[in-house]
Amino acid sequence: MTKFINPGLKKTSRRNVLRGSVLAGAAALTGGAAIAARRGPQMTKANETSAKLYKAAAEVKVKSTASVADLSGYTRVKQELVAPPFAPEHEQVAKGGPKIVEITMDTTERLMVVDEDTGAEVWALTYNGSVPGPLIIVHEGDMVELTLRNPEDSQMEHNIDFHASTGALGGGGLTHVFPGEETVLRWKATKPGCFTYHCAPGGAMIPYHVTHGMNGAVMVLPRDGLKDKDGNALKYDKIAYIGEQDYYLPKDEDGEFKTYELAGDDYADSLDAMRTLTPTHSVFNGAVGALTGENALKFKVGETVLMIHNQANRDSRPHLIGGHGNFVWETSFSDAPMTGLETWFVRGGTAMASMYTFEQPGVYAYVNHNLIEAALLGATAHFVVEGDWNNDLMEQVVAPRPFAT
Template sequence: MVATPFFPEHEQVNTGDPRVVEIRLEVEEKEIEIAPGVFMWAFTFNGSVPGPIIVVHEGDYVEMTLVNPSSNELLHNIDFHASAGALGGGSLTQVGPGQEVVLRFRATKAGAFIYHCAPGGTMVPWHVVHGMNGAIMVLPREGLRDPAGNPISYDRAYYVGEQDYYLPRGENGDLSAMTVHPRRWPTASRIRHLIGGHGDYVWERGGFSSPPAVDLETWVIAAGSAGASIHTIRQPRTYAYLSHNLIEAFVFDAKAIWSPRENGTTT
C-alpha cells in the first residue's frame, strides 16, 4: 500500500468543465526493506511501491512531468493504460538520468487503470517487479452509479496494490506489512478501495461505464489491471483482506488487516 494519505482529495461528481490535472512523478532508484532484515534495490515513482494513485474525471487532461534525476543510473519511462495513445505514452516519455519530459493526454475512458514503466524488451517486467507501477482512477463526470442508475458515493478511499518481489532464497512478498500496520476507519463508513469481504458494488475489470456487480464475496483482478469496489463497514471488528489463492495468502503473505473504530477516527 502506498504511503498516507492513500488518495488525493477529489470531487466524486465533477462540478465544472474539463481541466488540466498536473502530476509530477520522480523516479527514485533506492534500497527498500520489504521484511525485517530483507532488502532489495527498488525502482519507484515518488519513492513508494506501488506508485501514487492519480484521480481525474473523464474528459480531463492529464499533464504528467516525469523526472529521472541524475543520481539514477537507468533509463525509465511510463505507460498509462488510461491513455488511448500508442504504447500509453511509453515511446514519448523515455528519459535518461538527468532528464525530464512532459506528457499530456485526455482521459477519455472512465475506470481504474494501471500505469507502469516500460522501457522495452525484458527490461519491462524487470522494472515493473522492482516497483515501477501505480494506478490512475478516471471517475465519470456525473459520478459512480449503481445498476439502476442511482448515485453511489463513498466516505473514504484507499488504494491497495499487490506487488510480488523476486529475491534470492525464495523470498517473495512484503511480509506482514499490512498486518503489522493495519488500516483503520470509522464504523458505518462506506469504503472504496482498488483491487480488492463483501463488495456492495464491484467493478472487477475496472470499467466504470459498465454497471457494477453487487454483493460479491471474491473477485479476480487480472495481471496488469485494476478493479474497484465499495464496502460498507457496520461493526468495529478486525477484517481480513486476502488473496483466496490461499498459498499466496498464508505462505507469501498476500493479506491485509482492516480495523474500523467506534469513535470515527481513522489512521
C-alpha cells in the same frame, strides 16, 4: 506517405527518443553503456532486443501529421500526489468543465526491506519513492499532464505506460528519460475506470522494472460520479489503495536472499528468478506487513470504503474476510457494477474497484484468496473498524467450553 517517429512527438524531443530507443544502441535502455557492460552480456542482449523493438516502432509509417490539441475550455489545476494507501484530494462528482490536471512524479530508485524477518530486500524502482506508485484521480474528459523526472543519481532509464491512455505505447514511447532528464506528457482520460500504469523500457526490462515495484494506478471517475445499475449515485467516505506486488528475489547457494550494491546489479540473477514464474513474495504496498499491525488502515462502522486494487503483473483474487464487495467494478465504470461478491477478480495488468460499507467493528483481513500467497508470501492487509457490535448480524451464543463425550 510520410515517415514520422510519432505524430504526437515534439520535434525538439525527437532527438531524445532516437537517442534513447533507436540509435544509441542496446545500452541506452538501461541509462548508459557502462552500466550494461558492467552487468554482463545477459543485460546487453536484452537491451539489444529492446532497441530493435523500439526501432521498429519508431519506423512505422503513418498517413497523418500531428494536429494541435484544442485546450480551450480547460482549467489548469495541480494534484498533489500522496503516498499509498491514501488517495489525493478529489471531487467524486466533477464541478465545472474539463481540467488539465498537472502532476509530477520522480522515478526514484531506493533500497527497500521486503521482509524484516528474513532480511529480504530489493532495489525498488519506484514512482515517487513508493510501491505502488501514487494513485492518480481524474474525471472522464480531463487531461493528465505529467512531468516525469529521473534523478541524476539513478542508475537506469525509465518511462511510463498508462493503460488509461491512447497511443504511443500508452505514453511509453514518449516518456523515456535518462538520469538527470525530465519530460512532460499530456493525455486525455477518455475511458472511465481504474487502470494500471507501469514502467516499460522495452524487452526484458519491462518485467524487470514492473516486478521491482514500478507500477501504480489511475482512477478515471465518470463526471457525474459512480452509480449503481439503476443510475442511483454511489458515494464513498474513504479510499483504500492496495498495490499487490510480486517480487522474485534472488537467493544464494545457501538459500539466503542476496544483497546488491546498486540498483540494477541484480539484473541477471533476477531474470533467472523471474523465469520460474514463482514469486518469492506477493505483498501489499511493497513489503510484508506494510498494511498490518501499526500500519493497519482504520475505519468506522457505517463508513463506505472504496478499495482500489492494482496488480500490474499477475492475476489476484481479493477477499475481505468478514465483509463483502457491495459494488464491484472489475473492468469499467461505464458498466453496471456487480453486487454482493464474496471474492473479486483482478486480471494481471489491471486495477479495479470494490465498495463496502462496514457493519461490524473488529479487525478485517483483506487478503489475496489464494491463501498460500496471503499466509505464506505476504498478501494480507488489516482494516481496523471501530463501532458498536450488532448481535442481529452475528452473536456468539455459547463461548468455547469442554463438552462431554
